[in-house]
Amino acid sequence: MSYRNRLTLLLCLVLSSLALSQDLASFEKRITVKTLANGLTVIICERPEAPVFSFFTHVDAGSVQDPMGKTGLAHMFEHMAFKGTDKIGTRDYNGEEAALAKVEEAYAAYSSERNKRVGRDEQKLQQLEKAWKDAIAAADKFSAHYTNEFGQIVESEGGEGMNAFTNLDETAYHYSFPVNRLELWAYLESERFLHPVMRQFYKERDVVVEERRMSTDSNPIGRLIEQFSEAAFAAHPYHRPTIGWMPDLHSFSATDAENFFHHYYVPSNMVVVVVGDLKAADAMPVIEKYFSRLPTRPKPDELTTTEPPQNSERRVVLHEQSQPFYVEGYHRPDYRSPDDQVYDVLADLLSSGRTSRLYRALVRDKQIASDSQGFTGFPGNKYPQLFAFYAVPLPGHKTQEIGDAIHAEIDRLKKEDISDDELKMVKTRSKANLIRSLGSNEGLAYALALNEARYGDWRELFRSVDRIDKVTKADVRRVANQIFVPDNRTVGVIEFSGGPPPAASAPQGGAQ
C-alpha cells in the first residue's frame, strides 16, 4: 500500500463520520429496539443474507473519562475485558480472588513507597516490589492453564474478527458468529460485563506499554498527533492520548480499572446491537435472559468541562529524522450543533477523491503534496472538536508552502460560494455512501450502535443524509468564515532534522 493510502487509513481511525439516509421505512420493519429493566438498550436488525450475525457492544465511556493521573485507564479496561470472568479463565475462583486481593495490597504498598517525595527507603522499596511480584506469581497459578480462555472459546466456536477499540469518546467490543451461537454469544458477552476479573493485570499493562511504544513513541506521525492534540485542547480532556501517558501507564492499578468498570459499565450507559440472520421474536428473549443479569447502577454524570475559546494561534514543531508532515485544526462545536452536516459537506468537498478541492489544488495543480485532506471529528466527535487539515509534502516542498496552499483554499471557501455542481456532487455521494454502508452486518451494527448512543435513536443514521440535503452554499460560506480564522488555529509540523538529534535536546513540541 502506498504511503498516502496507509496514512488515510491511519487518519480515518479518528474520523468515523457517518453520512447516511435512504430507505428508513424498510429498516423500521427490520429493526426491534428494547430497553431492558436494568436500562440496557438492545437493538436487533434482521438481515437474513447468510446464517451469521455480528454484534457491537457500545459503552458510552472513553479515555475522556480517564481519571486525572490515570490516562489510558479506559483502554486498559478494554484489554482486561478479554481476560475472562469468575467462571471463565480460572481453575478455582475462590482461591484466585483472595490471591488477586493480595496482589492489590502488595501493589498499593509498593506504589506508596515508590511515590514518596521525601524519605523513600530504597531497600524497603525493593522488598515491597518483590512481595508484589511474588503475589502476582501466586495469583497466576490459578489461571495458568486457562490463559486467554475467553478468547479461546470465541475462536474455537467460530468467532470471526474478535476485537475491541477505545477512543476518546467510547469503547466498543465486536465480533461475528455463526447464527447457531446466538445464545452462546449472549452468555459470553453478558458474562464478560457481569463479573470481569482483573487477572494478569500488570502483565497486560506491560502489553499496553508496548502498544504505546508501537503506535506513538516509535512512530513520527504518532508523536506529532499526540503533541498536536495536547496543544489544541487546554481544558478539555481531548488533549490526552487514548493510549495514556507513559508515567500513568506505569502507575495505575487493577483496583483503578475495576473502579472504572463499576462506574461506567452501567447498563443504561451501554447499547448492544445484533445484526444478522435472526428473528427478533426469537432472539430478543434470549438476549434479555442473559443481559438482564447485569445489575442496575446509576448512570454516570456527564462530563462538564468545555473547551474555552482559543484566542491565539498555537504551533507545535517536531524536529525529526523523518520526512516533513503538516497538520492544522480549527475548533468547532460538537455533533449536536445545527451546523454538524455543514462540516460533513466541507470535509467531503475538500477531500473526497480526485475531484476534491485539496487534491486538485495541492496534488494536481501546484504539485506540492502527495496527499491532502480536510476532515472533521478530530480527535473525537462527541464533544467540541477540531475541523482539521493535513498534507504530505512532496520532496523539496516546505511545510510553510503547504500551509499557504491550504489557507488559499480556505480563503476561497470564505470569499466565494461553492458551485451548484459541487454541492450536488457532495449530496449525491452522501446518499450513495449510505447505500454502500448497509451491505454488511459489521458495518450496520457499528452504525446503529453509534447513532443510538449519540442521539438515543438509531434512525439518525438515515436522517443525517436528509440534513446534508438541506445544506446550502450560504451555510458552507458562513461556517467557513466562522471557524477558519488564525486565532482559532493550531498547527503541527514535522520538520526534517537531517539525522539523530543532539544528545541533550529540549523536549520536542509543546505549545509555544
Place this chain on the structure above:
Amino acid sequence: MKKLASLFLVAPLLIGSLVSPAKAQAQTEEWKKVPIPKLPEFRPPQPKRIELPNGMVIFLQEDHELPMIDGIARIRGGERDMAANKAGFIDIYGEAWRTGGTKTKTGDQLDDYLEQRAAKVETGGSVDSTSISWSCLKEDFDDVFAAFDDVLRNPEFREDKINIAQKGSYDAISRRNDEPSQIAGREAAKLVYGAGNPYARVPEYATIAAITRQDLVDWHARFVQPNNIILGVVGDFDSAKMEARLRQAFASWPKGPAFKGAESKPAPAKPAYYLVEKTDVNQSNILLVSPGTRRNNPDYYAISVFNEAFGGGFSSRLFSHIRTVKGLAYAVGGGIGSSWDHDGMIRMMVSTKSATTFESITAIDEEIAALAKDPLNDEEVTRAKDSILNSFIFRFDSPDKVLQEKMAYEFYGYPLDFLENYRKQIEKVTKEDVARAAAKYLHRDKMAVLVVGNSAEFDKAPASLGAANKLDVTIPAPPPGLMPEQ
C-alpha cells in the same frame, strides 16, 4: 462440531463425580451448557462462469440486496513481469491508466463525470496482475460501464498524470525509512527472496525516473487482451441480460498472444542476525524469516492448522506465552506462509522494547525448539481445527466473497471447488500431520533474524551474537536534476 456435541454429554457428568477440584472444574464449564443448535444448511449462491470464444472469462454473481452493480477485471501480468531497472513500474501504470484518461476524455473529465454519479472507475497494479474496477448505482450502469470499457481499451496515458504518479512514488521512496515496521517488512523480504527478486525489490528514484509513457503504452498493448482477463460482476442485475450485454461488448475483441510469466526462486540470505539501526525508536521490530511454500502443496492443510495453533489468534502459543504470560509485546505472531503461485515466507514477528530485544528473540527460539519436545497436543490441534471449521462460513457469507474466491482460483489455475475441498482436508488433519509439517518446514537454523531498532538500548550488544550484519538502508540519491532543491 461433532466434538462439541460430545462435550455437552461429558460436562454434566463431571459435576457429581469429583469432589473439591470438581467444583472448580464444573464452574469453568458453565459455558459448555449453553445449547448450540445445528447450523441451518446454507448453500451460498454460486456465480455463473462464462468463457467467451476469445478466452475472456466472466463470472456473474447476482446480489439483489442493494441497488448497486460493481465489477472488476483482473488482468495477468504484474510488477514481477517488468524489468528490475524499472522497479515500481506497476504503481505508475496502475495510477496513470485511470488518471491519464482515454482517447476522448481526460482523466479530470472522467473524474467529474463519475463523481456526479457517485460512481467509481479505478485501476491498480500488484506484483502479479493489474486490475480495473467500477462501482455504481444500478440506475447509472450504462453510463459507468461505458466509462469502464473506455478506460479498459482506449487509455491515453497523458504525460502530466504520469508525472504526478512518479512524484507520488518519489515521495513514498523518501519516506520509506520513517516507520520501523515498514523497514522491517521490506528488509525481511530481501533476506528471504534476495534484493533483486521481484517479490522483494523496491523502487528507487532512478528506476521510477526511467519509466516512460511508451513503457505504459507497450505494457497495455501486451497484456490487456481478452484471453488475459477475468471479469467478475456482482450486484442487482439479471444474469441473462448482463451476459448478453457483456457478450455484445467483448465478444468481437480479438484474442491476443498467450501470457506466460517467468518463475523466480527465493535466494535466501545466510541465516544470521541482521540489524537496521534506528535511533529514534524505543521498540525493536523483530522478524525471523525463511522461504515458505505454496497453497497447492498437499501439506497446506496441516500447515493451516499449525499456523492457527502456533502463531494465529488469542489462543496461539506465541500470543499466549510471549504476550499474555511474559508481557513482552503487543504485536506477536507468525507462521508458515504460503502464496498462490510462488513460495511464501515463513515469518515470526515480535515488537518489544529495546531492552528486551534479545530476551524476545530467545522466547521465540524457545517456542520453536519446544515443538520438538512438546508438539502441539490434541487440545491445541482440536481447538485450531474447530476455529477454522466453525468460522468457515465467513469465507462465503456474502455473494461478493464467493465471487472473489472463484476469481482467485481461476486466476491461479486452482480447482474451482478448492474451498469446499479445503474444509474436507482440514477435517482430516491429525496432530501427527501437524507435527510432521512443523518439522518439515520450520527450521530455526535456516532462519535469518532481522532487528530494526535502537541498538544502544538493547539487552545485549549485537556484536556478541557473532556475525551481526548491519544492513545499510540509506536511500540512493536521486539522479541529478530530478528533484527540486531542498
